[in-house]
Amino acid sequence: MQMNVTPNEKLMANAIRALAMDAVQKANSGHPGMPMGMADVATVLFNRFMRIDPAAPKWADRDRFILSAGHGSMLIYAINHLLGYADMDMDQIRAFRQMGARTAGHPEYGHAEGIEMTTGPLGQGIATSVGFALAERLANARFGDDLVDHYTYVIAGDGCLMEGISHEAIDMAGHMKLGRLIVMWDDNKITIDGDTEVATSTDQMARFAASGWHVQACDGHDPEAIAAAIEAARQDPRPSMIACRTIIGFGAPNKQGGHDVHGAPLGAEEIAAARAFLGWTWEPFEIPAEVYEGWHAIARRGAEAHAHWQGRLAASPHRAEFEAAQDGAVPALGPAIEAYKAKLSAEAPKVATRKASQMALDVVNAAVPTSIGGSADLTGSNLTKSKGMKSVTADDFSGNYIHYGVREHGMAAAMNGIALHGGFKPYGGTFFVFSDYCRPSIRLAALMGVPAIYVMTHDSIGLGEDGPTHQPVEHLAVSRAIPNLSVIRPADAVETAEAWEMAMTSRTTPTMLVLSRQNLPTLRTAHTSENLTAKGAYLMRDPEGRQITLIATGSEVEIAMKAADMLSAEGIEAAVVSAPCFEAFAAQPEDYRAAVLGDGPRIGIEAALRMGWDAFLGREDGFIGMTGFGASAPAPALYAHFNITAEAVVAKAKAMI
C-alpha cells in the first residue's frame, strides 16, 4: 500500500535540511551531516508509508520509526515539528541541545512524543528494533491483523552496523523472519575517522543476506527509487535492509560528502551556500505554509487510519484483553503470590534461588498473560522456562518463551524493544557475570524507564568450579551503580517470590534479579502478607538488647543467621538484616532505616566486593566478602578459602565489640 505522493517532496526534505543546519548552528553543537544526508529517505518514508497519528502518539498499531543513528537527532525533531506534534513547536527546535528542552542532543524517550526510544549509543537502535518487530508479531498472533498490523522502520548508520550488537540483532531477526522490520542503512561511506574504508571492508548486503535478510540498494536521493525499495521491502516476508546510497550533509555544497560535516555546525558561510544550492529562500526557523501542508497531510492520513482502527477495536471480541495488555497492570498477581508465599513458608524448601525463581515463575506466568520469558542459551541453568511455556518460532508467534541464543546484548536490547512496543512484560536470563555483555542496553533501559527484568543466575563464587571468568565479584556494585535500576538479591524462596512481584509490578524501573546456583534454606518460615523484600532491607532476626547488626544479602543471609546463633551462644546478641534491594531500602523513611540498622556496630556480609556498601557501613564498620577475583574450586572450598563463613563473622564481631 503506497500512500499519496505529494508534488513537493523535495521541498519537504529540504525543510528537514534547513532546520537541521540552522538548529545545529544556533546551538553551536550537533550533527548536521546525517539529517541532511537522509532527508530524502526519511521524507519518502513518512510521506508514502508511515502510518502514525501525531494527535495520538501512543496509538498501539502505529508504525514505529527508530533513529538508530541517534546523533542525527535533528532529523526526528524536524520531522515531528513538521508533522505537527503538539509538543514540538519551533521554540523547541530553537532550543536544540539547551537545558530543559525536549530537543536533547540525542533523542530521549519520554522527552517528546514520537520518539520511540532513546538512541545515541550506536547499534542500540537496530538491536532494540528487533524487539519492537518481535512484539508486533507476538501481538499479531494473539489479536490478529485487525488490531495489530504495523511496521518497524529503522535508520541506521555505518557505526550501527560496525558495532557487535548489530550481528546479534541481524542474526536474531533473520532467524525469526521478522518481515515487518525494515532497516534503511545510511550508506554514506563516511565515519568520524574518515572514509569507511579506513576501518571496514565488509560487504554489508552479503552479510545481511547471510543471515536471511532481503537486501536491496538504492539511490538515497531519488524519491522514486527509495519508494520502490521500501515497497519491495514491505512485500518480502524476510526482514529487509535497504542500502541507501547517500551523500552525508547533502545540500552543503562545499562540505557535503566529507567527514567534517558529521558532527559540527556548518558555519554561517556554508549555510548561506547551502540555502542557495538548495534554493531554500526562507529565513532560519521559517517554514513556508506549503511545506507544512505537505507534512500535515501525512498526519491527516494517519488520523484517518487511526479512526478506522478504533472502529475495529470497538468491534473486536479481543478488546478487553487487548486494552488490559496495553495497560500493563497485573491485578491477578498479588493474590497468587501471597498464596504461594504461604505455601513456601509452610514447606520451607531448600532450593537455589534460581530454582525458586522458576517455581515463582510457575505462579507469575499463570497470573500475567503478557509475560514473555527467555534466556541467552542458558534455559536449563537460568531456569527461566516455567510450566507450560511455549517457545516462539519463526512459524508460530503464539508462544511466550524466546531462545535468544548466545546473545546477551541483543537479548537485553530486544527486551527494551518488547517493553517499549507495549503489550508485554519481557524477562530474560543469563549468568550474572555476563551482565557485562549487556550493560549498554541495561543502562538504556534504566535511562528510558523501561521495566525489563533481568534474571541473573550464578551470582557469586557459589557457582564453584567454573572459576573467575564466571564468578561475579564486582557485578553487584556495578549494577547497583546504574541509576534507576532495582537490583534484588533474594536470600530464599520467599524473598525470590517477593522479588518477582516487585519486578512484575514495576512500571518505570528495570529490575535485576541476582540468584544463586547453590541451594539455600528457606529462612522466612513465618508467613507475612507484606512484601518485606519491597522494603529493601528488614530485620530477619531482632533479639532483645542487640549489640551488633549483621547485614547480608542472598546466599550470605544464611551465614549471618548462623553467625548470630553462634554469637548468641557466647552471650552476644546480634540482629540480622536481610537486605535484598539497596535501592528500595534507600527509598524508605529515615526512621525505618534507622530502626533496621540500629545504633551499634555493623558487619556487612556479601560474597562480593565492599564497594556500594557505604549506604550501610561507615569507615568503622566491618565487611566480610571478596577483595578480588575468585578461583576455580567447589563452592564450599571457595567460601572457606575466601573466609566468607559464619566463623569469620563471629571472629570479626567479637573483635568489634
Add this chain to the structure above:
Amino acid sequence: MQMNVTPNEKLMANAIRALAMDAVQKANSGHPGMPMGMADVATVLFNRFMRIDPAAPKWADRDRFILSAGHGSMLIYAINHLLGYADMDMDQIRAFRQMGARTAGHPEYGHAEGIEMTTGPLGQGIATSVGFALAERLANARFGDDLVDHYTYVIAGDGCLMEGISHEAIDMAGHMKLGRLIVMWDDNKITIDGDTEVATSTDQMARFAASGWHVQACDGHDPEAIAAAIEAARQDPRPSMIACRTIIGFGAPNKQGGHDVHGAPLGAEEIAAARAFLGWTWEPFEIPAEVYEGWHAIARRGAEAHAHWQGRLAASPHRAEFEAAQDGAVPALGPAIEAYKAKLSAEAPKVATRKASQMALDVVNAAVPTSIGGSADLTGSNLTKSKGMKSVTADDFSGNYIHYGVREHGMAAAMNGIALHGGFKPYGGTFFVFSDYCRPSIRLAALMGVPAIYVMTHDSIGLGEDGPTHQPVEHLAVSRAIPNLSVIRPADAVETAEAWEMAMTSRTTPTMLVLSRQNLPTLRTAHTSENLTAKGAYLMRDPEGRQITLIATGSEVEIAMKAADMLSAEGIEAAVVSAPCFEAFAAQPEDYRAAVLGDGPRIGIEAALRMGWDAFLGREDGFIGMTGFGASAPAPALYAHFNITAEAVVAKAKAMI
C-alpha cells in the same frame, strides 16, 4: 609446510578424549563435549602444523593456539600434558577444577604454560586472536620473516560466533587481511538450549566471506580432510575460517551429538561404553607410551625449529631491538617525561586533559618505540594520534596507529591480544561512557594482568550537549570496581603526563585514563621530579591549621581549589587533595594516607556518583557530585544545574564545620 604424519593420530586424539572424560568425571564438573568433539582437529593441528617448544613456552616466534571455546579447557590441558609441558603433570589433570590446581575450570592465563590467554566468556578468544595476528604482522614488518613468521590458530564454538564481538573481530581481521589467522569453527550444531537451529540460521561461511575471509568446510573427524583444509588456509592470503563438521562428545556412543554431553560428566556407565567404542583399553589417567611418543615428537620438532630460530636471532642485526621490544621496559620514558613536566609547569597551558594526553603522547611515543595507538573511530575526539604516527593498513604494517572502527569491544579484545603476543604496548581510545561496550574485555585484561591502556575521554557531564547517553555518571565507580585495574583521572596536563608514565611502565595491571573534553588550567605549576599521581592522592593545597579537607579528581580539582580560596577568604582553612588514582592511594603506607586525608571533616568532589568513595569518606562526610543521569545542555549550565560548583562546596563546608 606440512610436518610429519605419525601413524597413530587417532590414538593421539583418543588420549585427549580419555583424559577429558576421566578428568570431568573425577571433578564431577566440567565440559567433556567439546574436547571429545574437537580432539581430531586439535590433534591434526598440533601434529602436522603447530610450531611450539614446550621446553621454551615463551619463545617469541611460536605459533599461538587460542581456545576460544574455553569451557573445553580439558582439550588444552590434555594436549599440554601429552606434549610434556613441565608444569602439567598427571597430578594436575587429576586435580581438574580443584582449589589451587593449574587446571582451572576455564583456561587461565598465567596458571600454566602454553595457555596464551584466559578464555571462557564467549567470543573473547576469537576477538583477542585478531590482536595476536595483528601483532605478528606488526612485528614482521619491523623485524622480517627471519624473526617473526608464525600463525595464530583458534578453536571457536557456535557461541563464539553468535556473540556480537565476533562480528567486530571478523570485520577487523578481514579488513586488515590477517592471513595468518586461522579459525577452526567447531560446527557441531549444538548449543546449551538444544540444536543451534533453535536460535540461529546464519550461514556462517557466507558471513565470513562477506567480511573478506577465506572459507572452507571439512569433516572434523577425517584427519586428511582437516590437514588439507589447514594447509589451504595457511596458503591463502586472507584470514581463514574452517567449518569443522563434528559430533559433540564424539566417542560417547549413547550421548554424542546431543546437548547433554556439553557441560556435565558422562557418568561411569557411559565412560565405560566410550572406552569400548573407542577401543581405549587403558585405565583412567593412564596413557600408553606410544601415545606419549607421538605427542613428544611434536615437541621435539618444535625444539628443533626453535634452535634454528635462535641461530637466526643471534645473527640478526635487529637482535638488540627485538629483545628490548620483547622485554617491554621503557628506559627512555622517565627522563623524557620529567623534562616535559618541567616545561608544562613553566608554561601552564589551559587545555582539556584529552588534549594534554595527546601532548603527552608526543613525548611518550617518541620514547617508546613499541607503542601502538588507536581509537574506535574517535581519533579526532580522543586525540590518540600523536605527531608522526602512521596508520596501519592491510598493505603496510610498519605503522603504529590502528583505526579500530566503531568497535569498542573488538578494540579492547585486540589490545589484549597485542599485549599478550608481546613486543608491543597497546593503547586505544573511545568515549568513557562506551567503556560499557568493552567491559568484558577490560575485565579479562585485569584478570590476566595485561597492561593495556584505555584512553577514555569525555569523562563527565563536562562533555555538555550530547546528553545523558554520552555522559558517564556511574563509570568511575564501575571501573574502579574491577580488581587490578588502575583508573586515573588527572586534574591537569602535569598529572596527565604522570598518568601516561604510570600506564606505560605498568607490567601486570591495565590502566584506564579518564580525561576531560573541556579545558582545565594547569594546577601543578611548581615542578616536582616525583610522580605525584603515582601516589594516588596527594596534598595540592596544605594550609596551616587545616579545618576541612576537600578531595577531588580530574576537572573537579579546579573547583576544589577555588572553593578553598573562597573559604580561606572567610577564615576557614581547607586542604585540597588531588586524588587521581584511588587504587594507587590504597597501596600507600597507612601513615601517608592518614597525613594526606587529615583528621577533620572531608568533602569529596567528583562529577559522578558517590559510589566508590567510601575509601575516603565516612557516613558523616560530605560529597558534591551526581545522584543520577545527566542532561543535554552546555557544560557550564550542567555544572550549575547539578550544583557541582565552588559555591556548593563552600556552603557544605561551612555547614559541616
